[in-house]
Amino acid sequence: MVIADFVIIALRQHRRIKKPLKSILIEAKKRRWFSRKIYADGFPVAQALMGWWYTFYPPDSLIYTDPFFDIKDSEQRDDVKNVVIRAQWEKIIIYVLDYYLSMAETGTIAILFRLNNPVQEVIHCACSYEFFVNELLNGKIHFDELYFVSKGDAHVSRDGCR
Numbered sequence: 471m472v473i474a475d476f477v478i479i480a481l482r483q484h485r486r487i488k489k490p491l492k493s494i495l496i497e498a499k500k501r502r503w504f505s506r507k508i509y510a511d512g513f514p515v516a517q518a519l520m521g522w523w524y525t526f527y528p529p530d531s532l533i534y535t536d537p538f539f540d541i542k543d544s545e546q547r548d549d550v551k552n553v554v555i556r557a558q559w560e561k562i563i564i565y566v567l568d569y570y571l572s573m574a575e576t577g578t579i580a581i582l583f584r585l586n587n588p589v590q591e592v593i594h595c596a597c598s599y600e601f602f603v604n605e606l607l608n609g610k611i612h613f614d615e616l617y618f619v620s621k622g623d624a625h626v627s628r629d630g631c632r
Contacts, residue, residue: 478524480524480576482575483574483576486500487574493529495527497527516616539554541554551585567581567606580618581617582617584614594618
């Protein structure tokens with residue numbers, strides 16, 4: 471198990487999205503061009519994104535004993551760690567992703583599973599919700615990389631998030 475930030479950024483979202491669940495903690499922050507950094511170091515592109523930032527956590531009583539994720543070493547690169555959703559949180563994480571994308575005014579959200587502040591920020595082009603969820607459930611999404619996920623096929627890369 472690993473404790474990591476689970477962040478969804480509703481790009482250029484004007485209104486706060488209502489909390490869909492009471493079983494998890496959600497911290498919401500409105501980001502404008504003059505807002506303070508959320509992370510002291512790292513993620514300069516992510517931190518430049520304006521809209522509503524939502525960070526999700528397990529309930530206080532479970533945050534250190536039952537976090538959302540496990541970590542898996544990448545088979546391709548030594549410096550990359552893959553996100554693995556712990557079985558008991560899978561339905562909730564997928565529901566949260568679906569809900570926030572469906573409520574996004576622009577039809578696109580940015581997603582970040584933050585473990586550390588990387589030396590270099592990695593940004594993936596927009597992919598479809600279906601592609602992203604499939605990659606996530608198969609342990610192919612990386613910690614500390616920024617993903618853009620869109621509704622439908624508009625502005626979506628043909629090869630997914632790569």
